[in-house]
Amino acid sequence: MICLAGCFTACKKNVPIDDSYDPTPQFKADTAAIAAFVKTNNVPAIKDASGIFYQIISPGSGNASYLTSTVISADYEGRLLNGTIFDSSKGTPATFKLGNVILGWQFGIQKIQKGGKIRLIIPSYYAYGTQSPSPSVPANSVLDFTITLTDVQ
Structure with missing residues (x-):
């Protein structure tokens, strides 16, 4: 449990440190919510060691090695x-540096290659955590992405 908490605090970037915040209860709640969601909706998702749930819809092809500097284009x-x-x-792929997207994407994108399609159900900790990036995404939101990787550079 201490290692898990240490991993959580080591992964967040550019977030003010709040020594009183313990992400473990929220992570457990997110995991339970995701498990219930995949069961209720018959999503054949696999739980990654990180805690992210994913479904590889199509693996794509190639042998790209992913770094934080890898540039990806994705329809999502x-x-x-x-x-x-x-x-x-909206059908027009967006281009990102892998290191500039949420951690859930950084973990999940590596499971497919160019042309691949994946569904990622991401606990809030690996998304926006306690921060709300917009009014449409409340703090501590679990995110469900469907991503088609159109290019890897």
């Missing part, structure tokens, strides 16, 4: 667990 849609779409590339 992001939803909350209640189904509300909060972000979408």
